[in-house]
Amino acid sequence: MAVIGIDLGTTNSLAAVWRDGKSELIPNSYGEYLTPSVVSVDENDEILIGKVAKERLITYPDRTASSFKRYMGTDKTYSLGSHTFRAEDLSSFIIRQLKADAEAYLKEPVTEAVISVPAYFNDNQRSSTKLAGVLAGLTVERIINEPSAAAIASRDEEDSENTFLIFDLGGGTLDVSIVETFENIIEIIAISGDNHLGGDDFNAAIAERFYHTYPELSSVLTTQERNTMLRLTERCKIALSSQSMAGFVYDYHGKQYEMMLNQEQLIECCASLFVRIEKVILHALRDSGKTVDDIDEIVLVGGSSKMPSIQKYLEHLTGRKLISRVSPDYAVAIGAGIVSGIKSRSDGVKDLVLTDICPFSLGVDVWDDAAGKAVFDPIIERNTPLPTSNIHTFCTRRDYQKSIEMSIYQGESLNVENDLLLDKCTIRVPSATAGKNPIKVCFTYDINGILDVEVQPAPGAKPYKKLIVNENALSKVEIEQHLAELREMKLNPDGQDENSLLLARGERLYAENSGQIRNAVAEGLNGFRTALSQHKILEIERTKRRLSEMFDRIEEANFGLNEEGLV
């Protein structure tokens, strides 16, 4: 019976476990820590997850889904093959895969998990994440904010007192948090973030620049071709991390389009994203009541923070040294692993205390006579330490009013239209003249970030309790049904070996290339398939080696512009 910590990312997911006094990352069947958060359905209606699914993103775009974390807690559905999935279902497949990997690695059943979410995830999104864990057959012990997990992982055990800024730029989200550590205490002081800013946006920005250079392409490309383009831009961006200049060639119906980028050009085409980053950092500093001078260090978390342009920008902005005690890719998972250790009260982290905060304001709408409209009345202010509880007293507006309509909002704007509506309810109140009856509204926000609302319509009256129910979410019966349905769906066990990965990779290369290369790929794949069907182990091994070398060469050639001549 083990508890694992899961970092359910937009692009990659990984798991860690607390073992032998430290947080240990769990490798998947390829011996890698990162499992791409991609789900694909193959011809036999079996589910493929991770690397193989990522390869199929280009060959079978209509059967493959990625970046679905952005749509957690929404109604958006994905139809893959004959199935229709919600973002929760797709996430549950990923968690199931991670669970299976962990069980294989730990050689014991995994029943409980700590799952990390971006700090700015709202109530709906948190509940959806929890549901995804339940659908994967896990008890979700704790939902933890990603920056808090990263803070735990990046804690310097020797330095007694420290204030640092955690800059977590992942695939799809940016979270900036200010953290204070001393003794065995980790205190989150302020969190700010942008739910729609991440590495994917940088890829899109580069692609946008490409379409701008070749306007004739922008209107004719299909979804599949656009996905290929995003993949190319992503690799170009990653290449720019290690070299001063990188580029790619896009082959469209025999015609070659190429683009070269250097650091300045990258910054130029992503300028609007940098401005958004600055905004978030300033917001976090303002909320924490600290200045840049109070910050000792900046901790980088998340794959996208490895970009040198971003690191330089941060150094320029703050003048602090940037550190990453653990690899930015793994920090959140390691932190989640430590939290699972704290949760199970393991030795070594027994005394570690983490105090988290509520990153947004929660409240109800009230009638403002002066404004003549309903305005937002925050009951729990943002950056309040968790768990917290607060009561506001309201009164009726009209005489002999029978009921009140209460809407629960999350946000910072006085104007309720700009805030996120979490729930609505109608509550009967005793008949009385206007303003006579005090109505008490109590908000309780627990340590998992789940909101509980209690309304007392009159002194001494029976309180009306309400747990926020996600309207988009499923009811209990539906969950049961859904769970049974999903159980029937099998994860393709063969989908995790290297052979299918090689096949998927070959199919992708076939789709990406043309002419001679395409023929060569097809030939190689055919040979490999024959070897597989004949079950000749030696033959399979030999073909596999040859084929992967060939694929490597093809990819290098496609992408080799940066290595030969052009730099």
Next chain:
Amino acid sequence: MNCWEVLGISPTEDQHQIKKAYAHAATLHHPEDDPDGFQVVYRAFKQAMAFAKQSAKMSARLSVNREAVIPSSNERVSPQIQEENSQEQPDFDTSLLQGAASAEKNMASCQSAVGVETNSQGDECDYEGVILRGKAEEKKKIKAVLERMDLNYQKRKCSHSAKMWKQCFSSAEFLSLRGNEEFTSQFLTYQMDHIDIKPFDWVRVFAPMFREWLYYWPVGELSEKFHFLLRQRNKYGFVKKPTTRRTAKIRFVSIFLCVLVLYGAIGAILGRNNSNSKNSSSMPSVSVPVFKLSPNTELGYLFEIEDVLIGAENHTDYSKLQKKCEDLGVSREKYEQMQAEYAAGDKKSFDRDQNEIIDRNSKNRSSSSGKITAQSEPAAEKQGPD
């Protein structure tokens, strides 16, 4: 249990020590094992840190003041420090120009306010202890008063409840708590939860008192609460009833019936003793005084005078108050002093002042009675809260 007791340390300014104590206490009440206990510890930690930060700020200012006071140390004050402090405290330049004596005084008041120990004076007082003890005592007092109020509230249907309330509100503890924000806030919350006080008590005791208290909180949350409470009741102390169509109809019919009955009754009286009618109409017309100024008035004297002075609605309007005070020949300072004296229970001087006003007023009335009646009308109209 105050925050220092929770953390298990004596009051200190040392943030490091507070953090250490908190870290230790947090391990004893770990949030996973004892979430409620941890909440208490966490809150205590926040309070202690707030205290320490405030003290540090004040002592920083003190040290600057001290350097400014000692002429020989002027050279030591580097321009950088001066600049920093002028940013913090825009009027620092003027305080530099002030004499040494006033700076000394300033320093002393700062010390007693935050309880910073300084060696410059030579005497090391336990300021923190004094402050903490004071706070604890205050809390005890608040609790006692609220308990007493609760007792009264339980007996609110008794015929002599107004007297009980008055006793409660004229008690020394209660008067000493006037202007205390925490107490006011608690008191108001209590009132809002127990709005069903007898109308008579409301008019005689609560409404005037609230109006007086508004002096202390002219704006802000507390003021809003006061206004909310005052709005709850009409001028006779009944909880306000709205004019709906139905009530309007009933009212119309009842007034109509009353008029009919009255008309009949008057007609009957007039018909029966026609000769007496002249007598009754020749009653001397007496202008009714607006407020009674008998020296025996126990409580509510100030409140009544105030009602007349400024009108119930505009009681926060200082300029109007000033004007009215001038009209009556009482300076505002004098007025406030009277209030204070009354609060302190200094009856003698209070009575003296009162008599003075009565004398002056009687003179006024004899000289120009028109003025008084003119004054009385709006005041009478505005007696109740809107």
